[in-house]
Amino acid sequence: MKRVTDDQGSPFTNGRAEINGFPAVLRDFRIEVEPMDVSGLSRFVPDPAWSFTDAQHHFHATSLEDDQPWPTLVRLTKGDGFDDDGRETFVAWSECKICGEQVEPNMIEIDGGNWRRYEPGDVTWSAEVLTPFALELGGGDMVSFRAKIQAKTEVFGVATVNQRTGHQLSLIGVGKIGRRSTA
Numbered sequence: 001m002k003r004v005t006d007d008q009g010s011p012f013t014n015g016r017a018e019i020n021g022f023p024a025v026l027r028d029f030r031i032e033v034e035p036m037d038v039s040g041l042s043r044f045v046p047d048p049a050w051s052f053t054d055a056q057h058h059f060h061a062t063s064l065e066d067d068q069p070w071p072t073l074v075r076l077t078k079g080d081g082f083d084d085d086g087r088e089t090f091v092a093w094s095e096c097k098i099c100g101e102q103v104e105p106n107m108i109e110i111d112g113g114n115w116r117r118y119e120p121g122d123v124t125w126s127a128e129v130l131t132p133f134a135l136e137l138g139g140g141d142m143v144s145f146r147a148k149i150q151a152k153t154e155v156f157g158v159a160t161v162n163q164r165t166g167h168q169l170s171l172i173g174v175g176k177i178g179r180r181s182t183a
């Protein structure tokens with residue numbers, strides 16, 4: 001579990017928070033990432049041996065730079081409809097940056113091997129806040145949450161009340177936490 005902390009290594013505490021617009025004090029805020037075990041799963045990676053010369057004699061190949069394996073190509077996508085769950089689906093292709101010829105770089109499948117490998121999985125967030133007066137909230141109620149977690153960073157989102165004990169609220173995030181810069 002990865003715990004997001006401030007520069008001192010402690011959880012974010014005592015920041016200003018708001019619950020449904022009411023002021024509150026942030027006692028604890030954490031984002032946890034569930035590691036996903038992908039040990040032994042094969043995956044596709046750019047083929048380091050791939051190269052290709054297009055009709056205009058422009059040379060294309062796989063670069064060793066991980067973040068930009070095909071520097072001579074531009075990757076384009078366009079929506080091509082919706083899947084059964086209503087999510088938009090996309091088609092993607094690559095073109096030569098100079099002449100626009102469609103070029104499909106080769107990918108190779110590599111064995112997962114025997115080592116343990118983890119990738120970031122589900123992300124959950126939770127918060128503990130103190131309100132100056134007891135809000136009329138109970139377990140399961142949805143609230144609007146925002147809090148300052150750093151000098152210039154605010155988080156915001158929708159949470160459900162997990163538990164309320166007097167002025168203390170324990171919240172669990174619903175969906176992703178938003179982040180924004182504040183002046």
Ligand SMILES: [Zn+2]
Nearest residue numbers: 054058096099
């Ligand atoms: Zn070209």
